[in-house]
Amino acid sequence: MxxxxxxxxxxxxxxxxxxxxxxxxxxxxxxxxxxxxxxxxxxxxxxxxxxxxxxxxxxxxxxxxxxxxxxxxxxxxxxxxxxxxxxxxxxxxxxxxxxxxxxxxxxxxxxxxxxxxxxxxxxxxxxxxxxxxxxxxxxxxxxxxxxxxxxxxxxxxxxxxxxxxxxxxxxxxxxxxxxxxxxxxxxxxxxxxxxxxxxxxxxxxxxxxxxxxxxxxxxxxxxxxxxxxKHLDGICHIYVDEAADLEKARKVVVNGKMRRTGICGATETLLVNRAVVDSHLGAIVNDLIEAGCQLRGDAEACAVDSRITPATEEDWGTEYLDAILSIKVVGDVNEAVNHINTYGSHHTDCIITEDGATAENFLNRVDSAICVLNASTQFADGGEFGMGAEIGISTGKMHARGxxxxxxxxxxxxxxxxxxxxxx
Amino acid sequence: MxxxxxxxxxxxxxxxxxxxxxxxxxxxxxxxxxxxxxxxxxxxxxxxxxxxxxxxxxxxxxxxxxxxxxxxxxxxxxxxxxxxxxxxxxxxxxxxxxxxxxxxxxxxxxxxxxxxxxxxxxxxxxxxxxxxxxxxxxxxxxxxxxxxxxxxxxxxxxxxxxxxxxxxxxxxxxxxxxxxxxxxxxxxxxxxxxxxxxxxxxxxxxxxxxxxxxxxxxxxxxxxxxxxxKHLDGICHIYVDEAADLEKARKVVVNGKMRRTGICGATETLLVNRAVVDSHLGAIVNDLIEAGCQLRGDAEACAVDSRITPATEEDWGTEYLDAILSIKVVGDVNEAVNHINTYGSHHTDCIITEDGATAENFLNRVDSAICVLNASTQFADGGEFGMGAEIGISTGKMHARGxxxxxxxxxxxxxxxxxxxxxx
Known part of the structure; x- marks a missing residue:
């Protein structure tokens, strides 16, 4: 010029x-x-x-x-x-x-x-x-x-x-x-x-x-x-708690990941409480694979289904915007919260649980614009919130959030x- | 280093x-x-x-x-x-x-x-x-x-x-x-x-x-x-309208300027409606000079009292933080609003009037954190607002204002x- x-x-x-x-x-x-x-x-x-x-x-x-x-x-x-x-x-x-x-x-x-x-x-x-x-x-x-x-x-x-x-x-x-x-x-x-x-x-x-x-x-x-x-990333999580209802977990995880994979409210990482790996994770994995999703997991997740490939450290911080999901097994809600606050993007994160105290702990401690109990992360949208329309979603805390x-x-x-x- | x-x-x-x-x-x-x-x-x-x-x-x-x-x-x-x-x-x-x-x-x-x-x-x-x-x-x-x-x-x-x-x-x-x-x-x-x-x-x-x-x-x-x-300046104004009550104008102007001259809510410029220059300005000027204030005015203000010295363009944008006040005569509330929005610092600005419609016009159109009707600009303070305490005053519009x-x-x-x- x-x-x-x-x-x-x-x-x-x-x-x-x-x-x-x-x-x-x-x-x-x-x-x-x-x-x-x-x-x-x-x-x-x-x-x-x-x-x-x-x-x-x-x-x-x-x-x-x-x-x-x-x-x-x-x-x-x-x-x-x-x-x-x-x-x-x-x-x-x-x-x-x-x-x-x-x-x-x-x-x-x-x-x-x-x-x-x-x-x-x-x-x-x-x-x-x-x-x-x-x-x-x-x-x-x-x-x-x-x-x-x-x-x-x-x-x-x-x-x-x-x-x-x-x-x-x-x-x-x-x-x-x-x-x-x-x-x-x-x-x-x-x-x-x-x-x-x-x-x-x-x-x-x-x-x-x-x-x-x-x-x-x-x-x-x-x-x-x-x-x-602004938001730079939407690295959204669903944490399936030990008190999670299996049917809710199955449908919310599939919807959160697969309804539309290219939007910022799409789920990118699934965290599963160790206590329900045997009872819940197999069914969720089946649903996801049937829906066309590729899965990457830590060692404990991979042990559940041979179709899960090993995840690397990089996966936890990746917004796939695609039919790919990373899966990690955690010991309790606090480990889930720490993982989300460390690797997430402060956008939208969800817990599936029937335990009220655990739910409140999660909603209070996850440092994200939108903290969800028992519903899809894909509701992260001004129209779905009843605001009529949105000009964007903010992951910052100053002035506007969400x-x-x-x-x-x-x-x-x-x-x-x-x-x-x-x-x- | x-x-x-x-x-x-x-x-x-x-x-x-x-x-x-x-x-x-x-x-x-x-x-x-x-x-x-x-x-x-x-x-x-x-x-x-x-x-x-x-x-x-x-x-x-x-x-x-x-x-x-x-x-x-x-x-x-x-x-x-x-x-x-x-x-x-x-x-x-x-x-x-x-x-x-x-x-x-x-x-x-x-x-x-x-x-x-x-x-x-x-x-x-x-x-x-x-x-x-x-x-x-x-x-x-x-x-x-x-x-x-x-x-x-x-x-x-x-x-x-x-x-x-x-x-x-x-x-x-x-x-x-x-x-x-x-x-x-x-x-x-x-x-x-x-x-x-x-x-x-x-x-x-x-x-x-x-x-x-x-x-x-x-x-x-x-x-x-x-x-x-943050606020960089507190260039605060009082506009004395044609419908101003003289006694209120006198005491609010003296308090706004002279209570404490070194704070950001102190008045720095007085705007006076031409219609009340003869009836109001002389008394206000007397009060201010008696209180120890130096005055700088435009030509019309200077004509009221020989103790007022001529103001320059620079005065309208100056935060004196001292016992000095600039005075300007304006034709109507809109001219006052324009002056404030042009030379002010979006901090605290006041109108003295008994006319409700003029007051609302001023409060709506002045683009400042605090718009005051018939009271001192020195109330610009978290304690005075009933907030208990303040960490500062913001003249920005994002997140916090005032x-x-x-x-x-x-x-x-x-x-x-x-x-x-x-x-x-």
């Missing part, structure tokens, strides 16, 4: 940032009805522009095939009538969510007569960096809008035309609803230098949500001067109302 | 970090009674070791005088019977606070029978970097302990002996209460390289609270890889309880 090109990108990003800041104050006090109106209009525009969106997508698909993208990447990229309709329905669902902005989280009176209210406000400006799925444009833009935040979107180069066709609908809807069209902006270049610049704009962007593969997240984590809502929905995209302020009080 | 010395500091900090991590899990599930027991025992030990603490303080005072520290720095450093007693009382007050850990923030059932609870948990490990006040050792250690967080303290070199004498009491109290003594650790060197190392330990330390002058905060902001709870009390030192996790549910 020439110095002039670098200069141009810097100038473009500065403009974009100034527009975002200017829109943020107005959007932060926009009435709920106006934000919902924009969301519903965007849904209608997506439907009426379906052909245009599919034409744009066809360009991306052709370029992707020429570049030799894998079939799974091409599938993520592809938009048809059903997927455009799903995007429109997603926007309508976000319009239905309660507006978090302005909610009085708590309020109290002080002895001196001051009334103090803690009130939800938007964070301000959210940056979203994503890869090949063009529907993130609509989802992330809409979640930001609903929570009163200005969005700066940076889509992947593969989905460039598709994302821009979707953006056109969002921008038109903002204008129709009387909101600044800069409430949702997309970086108009696929130059990587623009991302580098974006990650330094801590005076403009309050938080960045990176969505994509591990390489993307690692790069952004390394470079960003701005806080992130599914990041509209409520987690807010901050708060204190409104202190007095009648002339002075501090003694 | 030699390579060996750098190596030694790195090794020391790694040890300290490992100790902290090990203690964090145990402390996160410690019962409220045990944490309170440690706090009360620490208070008793401070009282019974008052002489020892004063002897240690005498060493610091002597060194400080020799170094030529200013009288205000020496005053911050000084410990006498009353100040040790105040520290002990502070610990007892923190023991009285409700324990935030384990609180069920919200809980709901899903249609599939899953019960989801959002439960407060400690953040983990908190780093506190402070300067000359040795009492921060007790306050910060106690707030961390109460909220279930391990503390790594780094005191100033001036207060080295005093802080260590206080630490000895805390550590003995932890051991008496049966908690790991590494729940509160102090970096045993005043070498600046240890702070540099601390700021990189993002795998161990969850958040850092820097407490001190602007130079310290700026350095830590620049170097830290760890999130901070006074940072025990509740803001927590994160949360989701406990999901099922009965064998699988995701369809």
């Amino acid at each position: 020439t110095a002039q090109e670098a200069q141009d990108i810097k100038a473009m990003m500065t403009d974009l940032g100034q527009n975002a800041k200017a829109a943020a104050l107005e959007l932060s006090v926009a009435p709920t009805e106006q934000k919902n109106d924009a969301l519903l209009k965007a849904a209608a525009l997506l439907r009426s522009h379906t052909d245009k969106i599919k034409q744009a997508n066809a360009k991306d698909m052709a370029a992707g095939e020429q570049k030799g993208l894998s079939s799974s990447l091409l599938d993520r990229l592809m938009l048809d009538d059903a997927r455009v309709e799903a995007m429109a329905k997603g926007l309508e669902a976000i319009a239905q969510l309660p507006d978090p902005v302005g909610e009085v989280m708590s309020q109290w009176d002080r002895p001196n007569g001051l009334n103090i209210a803690r009130v939800r406000v938007p964070l301000g400006v959210i940056g979203i960096i994503y890869e090949s799925r063009p529907n993130v444009t609509a989802d992330a833009g809409a979640l930001s809008l609903k929570s009163g935040n200005v969005a700066i979107l940076r889509g992947g180069s593969e989905s460039f035309h598709s994302s821009h066709a979707i953006m056109d609908c969002l921008v038109e809807a903002l204008e129709q609803a009387g909101l600044p069209k800069t409430c949702i902006q997309m970086i108009p270049t696929t130059d990587r230098a623009a991302v580098g610049e974006m990650l330094t704009m801590s005076d403009v962007i309050d938080v960045i949500v990176p969505r994509g593969g591990k390489g993307l997240i690692e790069r952004i984590t390394r470079e960003s001067k701005i806080p992130l809502f 599914p990041v929905g509209v409520e987690q995209l807010t901050s708060f302020k204190y409104k202190v109302r007095g009648d002339g009080q002075c501090r003694p | 030699t390579a060996q010395e750098a190596q030694d500091i790195k090794a020391m900090m790694t040890d300290l970090g490992q100790n902290a991590k090990a203690a964090a899990l145990e402390l996160s599930v410690a019962p409220t009674e045990q944490k309170n027991d440690a706090l009360l025992k620490a208070a008793a030990l401070l009282r019974s070791h008052t002489d020892k603490i004063k002897q240690a303080n005498a060493k610091d005072m002597a060194a400080g005088e020799q170094k030529g520290l200013s009288s205000s720095l020496l005053d911050r450093l000084m410990l006498d019977d009353a100040r040790v007693e105040a520290m002990a009382k502070g610990l007892e007050a923190i023991a009285q606070l409700p324990d935030p850990v384990g609180e069920v923030m919200s809980q709901w059932d899903r249609p599939n029978g899953l019960n989801i609870a959002r439960v407060r948990v400690p953040l983990g490990v908190i780093g506190i970097i402070y300067e000359s006040r040795p009492n921060v050792t007790a306050d910060a250690g106690a707030l961390s302990l109460k909220s279930g967080n391990v503390a790594i303290l780094r005191g100033g070199s001036e207060s080295f002996h005093s802080s260590h004498a206080i630490m000895d009491c805390l550590v003995e109290a932890l051991e008496q209460a049966g908690l790991p003594k590494t729940c509160i650790q102090m970096i045993p060197t005043t070498d600046r390289a240890a702070v540099g190392e601390m700021l990189t330990m993002s795998d161990v330390i969850d958040v850092i609270v820097p407490r001190g002058g602007k130079g310290l905060i700026e350095r830590i902001t620049r170097e830290s890889k760890i999130p901070l709870f 006074p940072v009390g025990v509740e803001q030192l927590t994160s949360f996790k989701y406990k999901v309880r099922g009965d064998g549910q699988c995701r369809p």
Whole structure:
């Protein structure tokens, strides 16, 4: 890149940032009805522009095939009538969510007569960096809008035309609803230098949500001067306790691993209490192998079934995102907790047990965003939690943890109302 | 510093970090009674070791005088019977606070029978970097302990002996209460390289609270890889609206500026609506000058009283921390809001008005942690808010905003309880 090109990108990003800041104050006090109106209009525009969106997508698909993208990447990229309709329905669902902005989280009176209210406000400006799925444009833009935040979107180069066709609908809807069209902006270049610049704009962007593969997240984590809502890995565990119900264990383990193997809430390691290896593990192993899962185990696990191959130390820290599961035998719940806190990724971990005290010990001591008793790890999802939609899942502990929905995209302020009080 | 010395500091900090991590899990599930027991025992030990603490303080005072520290720095450093007693009382007050850990923030059932609870948990490990006040050792250690967080303290070199004498009491109290003594650790060197190392330990330390002058905060902001709870400036405003009650305006402005001029909640700029310049500003100016305040104003303000000197552009962005106030005349509440959002530091800003709609407009649109109606900006304080105590004030919007009390030192996790549910 020439110095002039670098200069141009810097100038473009500065403009974009100034527009975002200017829109943020107005959007932060926009009435709920106006934000919902924009969301519903965007849904209608997506439907009426379906052909245009599919034409744009066809360009991306052709370029992707020429570049030799894998079939799974091409599938993520592809938009048809059903997927455009799903995007429109997603926007309508976000319009239905309660507006978090302005909610009085708590309020109290002080002895001196001051009334103090803690009130939800938007964070301000959210940056979203994503890869090949063009529907993130609509989802992330809409979640930001609903929570009163200005969005700066940076889509992947593969989905460039598709994302821009979707953006056109969002921008038109903002204008129709009387909101600044800069409430949702997309970086108009696929130059990587623009991302580098974006990650330094801590005076403009309050938080960045990176969505994509591990390489993307690692790069952004390394470079960003701005806080992130992110998860790097989803190394999720199920611990089958000595007081586990066999039938629950069988179906939850198979579902946790095999329902979808490529998502972050998929189970990657099974921990089994030594006391139930003989009674439980054989049946679970059979179920998994029948479902098409490869198994890697420690010596005790391997002794149960010859189809289990030996696991190495590396397996305990691996997110397979595939039909592979590692299995380890442990002495008690505390050993399970220690293994999870050592090798896990603080995402989602489950215990199968009928013993209440053991369950509480596990739920209290496992240091993960989501601690589950007797249910599949694949419930780690904002929709399944009843949040309506999520912009991502956070394994960090600052601000947001677990599914990041509209409520987690807010901050708060204190409104202190007095009648002339002075501090003694 | 030699390579060996750098190596030694790195090794020391790694040890300290490992100790902290090990203690964090145990402390996160410690019962409220045990944490309170440690706090009360620490208070008793401070009282019974008052002489020892004063002897240690005498060493610091002597060194400080020799170094030529200013009288205000020496005053911050000084410990006498009353100040040790105040520290002990502070610990007892923190023991009285409700324990935030384990609180069920919200809980709901899903249609599939899953019960989801959002439960407060400690953040983990908190780093506190402070300067000359040795009492921060007790306050910060106690707030961390109460909220279930391990503390790594780094005191100033001036207060080295005093802080260590206080630490000895805390550590003995932890051991008496049966908690790991590494729940509160102090970096045993005043070498600046240890702070540099601390700021990189993002795998161990969850958040850092820097407490001190602007130079310290700026350095830590620049170097830290760890999130901070901080405020750099407290450029606080009072806007006297056209519907302001004169008597309230007079006493709130004088209190906001002059009660204590050196704290972050002190008022630095007065904005006055043009419509009440004639009726209100003269009296307010008289009060301020009588109280010993210097005034700097724009042309319209200067026209009111010849004792007001002209303000420059720089004044609007200056935190005087002194008996100086800048005054600007504005056309309406929106101009006041824009001035505050442009020149302020998002800390604490106040409107004086009897008009409800104008008040709400101001409270909604000023982008500050604390927005005040008809009361002094000097109420910006965790104690005054009823939080019991604060570890600092944050002007950021992520996680904590405003006074940072025990509740803001927590994160949360989701406990999901099922009965064998699988995701369809």
